[in-house]
Amino acid sequence: xxxxxxxxxxxxxxxxxxxxxxxxxxxxxxxxxxxxxxxxxxxxxxxxxxxxxxxxxxxxxxxxxxxxxxxxxxxxxxxxxxxxxxxxxxxxxxxxxxxxxxxxxxxxxxxxxxxxxxxxxxxxxxxxxxxxxxxxxxxxxxxxxxxxxxxxxxxxxxxxxxxxxxxxxxxxxxxxxxxxxxxxxxxxxxxxxxxxxxxxxxxxxxxxxxxxxxxxxxxxxxxxxxxxxxxxxxxxxxxxxxxxxxxxxxxxxxxxxxxxxxxxxxxxxxxxxxxx
Amino acid sequence: xxxxxxxxxxxxxxxxxxxxxxxxxxxxxxxxxxxxxxxxxxxxxxxxxxxxxxxxxxxxxxxxxxxxxxxxxxxxxxxxxxxxxxxxxxxxxxxxxxxxxxxxxxxxxxxxxxxxxxxxxxxxxxxxxxxxxxxxxxxxxxxxxxxxxxxxxxxxxxxxxxxxxxxxxxxxxxxxxxxxxxxxxxxxxxxxxxxxxxxxxxxxxxxxxxxxxxxxxxxxxxxxxxxxxxxxxxxxxxxxxxxxxxxxxxxxxxxxxxxxxxxxxxxxxxxxxxxxxxxxxxxxxxxxxxxxxxxxxxxxxxxxxxxxxxxxxxxxxx
Numbered sequence: 001x002x003x004x005x006x007x008x009x010x011x012x013x014x015x016x017x018x019x020x021x022x023x024x025x026x027x028x029x030x031x032x033x034x035x036x037x038x039x040x041x042x043x044x045x046x047x048x049x050x051x052x053x054x055x056x057x058x059x060x061x062x063x064x065x066x067x068x069x070x071x072x073x074x075x076x077x078x079x080x081x082x083x084x085x086x087x088x089x090x091x092x093x094x095x096x097x098x099x100x101x102x103x104x105x106x107x108x109x110x111x112x113x114x115x116x117x118x119x120x121x122x123x124x125x126x127x128x129x130x131x132x133x134x135x136x137x138x139x140x141x142x143x144x145x146x147x148x149x150x151x152x153x154x155x156x157x158x159x160x161x162x163x164x165x166x167x168x169x170x171x172x173x174x175x176x177x178x179x180x181x182x183x184x185x186x187x188x189x190x191x192x193x194x195x196x197x198x199x200x201x202x203x204x205x206x207x208x209x210x211x212x213x214x215x216x217x218x219x220x221x222x223x224x225x226x227x228x229x230x231x232x233x234x235x236x237x238x239x240x241x242x243x244x245x246x247x248x249x250x251x252x253x254x255x256x257x258x259x260x261x262x263x264x265x266x267x268x269x270x271x272x273x274x275x276x
Numbered sequence: 277x278x279x280x281x282x283x284x285x286x287x288x289x290x291x292x293x294x295x296x297x298x299x300x301x302x303x304x305x306x307x308x309x310x311x312x313x314x315x316x317x318x319x320x321x322x323x324x325x326x327x328x329x330x331x332x333x334x335x336x337x338x339x340x341x342x343x344x345x346x347x348x349x350x351x352x353x354x355x356x357x358x359x360x361x362x363x364x365x366x367x368x369x370x371x372x373x374x375x376x377x378x379x380x381x382x383x384x385x386x387x388x389x390x391x392x393x394x395x396x397x398x399x400x401x402x403x404x405x406x407x408x409x410x411x412x413x414x415x416x417x418x419x420x421x422x423x424x425x426x427x428x429x430x431x432x433x434x435x436x437x438x439x440x441x442x443x444x445x446x447x448x449x450x451x452x453x454x455x456x457x458x459x460x461x462x463x464x465x466x467x468x469x470x471x472x473x474x475x476x477x478x479x480x481x482x483x484x485x486x487x488x489x490x491x492x493x494x495x496x497x498x499x500x501x502x503x504x505x506x507x508x509x510x511x512x513x514x515x516x517x518x519x520x521x522x523x524x525x526x527x528x529x530x531x532x533x534x535x536x537x538x539x540x541x542x543x544x545x546x547x548x549x550x551x552x553x554x555x556x557x558x559x560x561x562x563x564x565x566x567x568x569x570x571x572x573x574x575x576x577x578x579x580x581x582x583x584x585x586x587x588x589x590x591x592x593x594x
Contacts, residue, residue, distance in 0.1 A: 175368035176367070177361075
């Protein structure tokens, strides 16, 4: 089986470019955070539930805090949790998936069945259970999400490894005398990178939803730090008085997950995942 | 008589039964020797066990019986780390040069890998050795910064050969090294393998289904059928005086480059003889021997030229 020559996919490239631009915006806001926010996210003003004004571009919330500032700083919290959690899930998924797929046999069976147990729970239910049991701290939230998404990552790593490990260049490396560990890392894993990239991006999009949803239910990082989920929860009761307090965080959440969905679809087309 | 470089004895590979199908004896008690600096050609039809034999010799395939000794050391009794160390003496040239090179490694890194694995040259000398290897296979040493997909099939196969020769092996298994290439490139690669054998005193196990190419490179020929060697001898003897009916069949299958004669040959050809094993059969074999006492199935038909009494179609006698 030979690796098909890389074909440039125009549509995919455009989507990836858009996705990268969106991601850059997110990351920029995340890094600059408090320094570009016009107010402190916890500073109150006498005008609560105000509409957009020159002083408060997106208005204020129920206790008079600047909505724009809270969105910017809150995004930092949500995105940090998302990135760290997915990075952990990716690391665990790479280790487990590569071990499972490459060694195969009983090792594969045991690892995959254990992951199936985790996979069998609905993501959200499991997350609620773990956070409820361990307590709603940032650390627990990250750990929970990492655990919840590890099986999906491991599967996406394992599947291509199963076939790549039988490719000729892998046998050639073995016949040269390269050790099994080096073969797995240098000759097998790099060939599986495309589907892993796409999946990571999709899981990032899902994780944004999971993080905000858990925060919405009060299982997110504790107050007073703002985050999109808890902002939605607080604003819900004043929805009719100040629609922007709901629309603001909602748009932010949609923008963040859309970023990763666009990126995932672009990468999928550009890297030709799934059609080989 | 020099000691053989490679000694294969009763090598067997059985693939386990799957989904109701019986186990497959891909390689069945294969024995032969390869002398230093010589080439043994292994021919046979698809599925006769040629490639599996090659892979089993290189310990890339788990064996179910027999032994493989290289330089007097039994590879089948070694730990996997000792086998890895022995790989500096035995290398592999795979059939398809389009898939046997890592597509995302530069040629320089592909050729440096065996050198690093076996620490055969100090790190600072690796670029020098890589350039040397490129020259050895008649390629431009300046092109090592390129990726495999930037080369043609023949060039890629040269790179595969260079990689195999990086650690100065004594023995190379060439598994259909030219069958993925066009005819003109085939002869270039065959010439290259020939030159390298003279220069480096290599021994080859040359696996192929193309009889003409095997005749051009091999000193001795083993004809394989149904997982067994049915005829073994010097290349000239086997080609001039094929003794096993399967060998004759194989040689007759070569088309004649003359349409009229080829058509006449096809019209005259008899029904395909049936070759079946003799396991479990009793009574004398085609040579009149009774092997019930465990004597060898091999029958000498000339000096160094032997034929198995297995797989003779009914009614055919030597």
